Amino acid sequence: MEAGGHSQLVWFLITVNLAGKVAALLVGWTAPAAALALWFGPDALLAYHLFAPAAQGLVRMPRRFATGRREVWLTIDDGPDPDDTPRLLDLLAVHGARATFFVIGEMAARHPDLIRAIAAAGHEVAHHTHTHPLASFWCASPARVGWELDAGLGVLRAAGVRPTRFRPPAGIKNLWLARALRARGLTCVGWSARGLERWCSAAAQVADRALRGLAPGAILLLHEGPRVPAAIRVEAIRVVLDRLREQGYQCVVPRSEKLVG
Template sequence: MSSTPPRPLSGAHAMPAAPGSVRRWKPSPFITGAAALHVGAAAAVALQPALWPWAVGGVVASHLTLTAAGLWPRSRLLGLNWTTLPASAGRQIALTIDDGPDPEVTPQVLDLLDRYNARATFFCIGDIARHHPHCVEAIVARGHAVENHSQRHRHNFSLLGPGALEREIAAAQQTLTEISGVRPLFFRAPAGLRNPFLEPVLCRLGLHLASWTRRGFDTRTRDAAVVTQRLLRGLAPRDILLVHDGHPARDARNRPVVLDVLPAVLEAASTAHLRCTTLRAAIAPGVGQDGEDDGARTLFATMDR
């Protein structure tokens, strides 16, 4: 990523309400086009049955394209997706930490964040949070944000229908709100994979999808230096970085690599005069802990323009 030309707001579509508020789903142009193609294919076959091979081919191509969009975590073709912070964030970056909490790793991560006076966003899994509520409570008590990473982190998450998606995400909302006392405002799909049914569900639940600018692949790579290089290559204001406190890769000493990656990243951010903040502080600064909108609508209304 380059810090040279100014980057646009990361949301692709209008958001009349700030995070935490139920909003009306507005299909993306990509979704609208796919729907129009299906209607057109049906009409073509009705008027001229001999065109059925072309109609079927168009529908199949449309489905393949929709699938590809869902397999691209940073894609905005299916709807709103925060891949960078808004321009108003200035020289801030967001450090996001997924798949926890972990009773061994999360406390050490919190200590590192305290050492550098950095704030982070923890995308927590509901079932794991239930088993380790003290970790979630510590995250909030030490000034960080807890957001929704689904209830069970199902590997087939992107294959679920709208009802199953809503149950999975709503269960995590309830779990994390009960434990932390703060209602999540953002959602991150397991592995970043999703389907066209997700955005309408998030609208109903008052959540917004957030992915990342770059990730370290620290659940697979056992070399902390390699992970660090991936995260710092082109580091720029408004970046969203992804690491993991849950299921982290471990080096030859059996030490979670994230514990060596974080100091290097935080040192580099400090040297570059970049401040680590939470997604909710940067994207929805007017939304209180209970999710009520105290003035953040102005920021989101700009996405209409």
């Protein structure tokens, strides 16, 4: 959707939501079922656009890339982490794999050396907000969204990196995100499969989930850092890389014009 389409949808959602609330109050107790539908119906529509990874109306969030080869894009969120990142860089080097690290600004501020190491190893450093506000990003004000982007950009630029790609925590969108990203030269990236490590106790389980329906052009979402259960930190990505190699897949970082969906 082009730039105008995003803002048209934002105002449509706001208008329908407010109109629904007013209509619900007018209908009131004379027709309680209709009042409930008018009150909550537009909320459900808004929630779909904010929370469904497949929804593309508010922010375009590609979930695949076009390729004729056995290639996937490995994306690793929530770093940098002083324990995991160096081990991941070694692992990726052993496999000849390239990856994109969607890093948290606060963590990058504590470990700028790791940001430089990621870039020096030929991987991409991308933006994953400054504070990772998982529970509140969906309703953050335009000022807060701008701050999350600018604070993270400042830290990364100080480490010598100018990111062009962004992923919000858990892929949850915000009404003001498209405009804020555009103003800063950032584009959003989604995923086609994720490991959901927090709900897994074994590395093989993560790999099963991340590689289900594996096909050329997949975007795999995995995590590093303390939110991943201790027993599978780095190990889950090791198993994913082993299985990708067994199946003849290479990990690449695609150019933006290749992204689809």
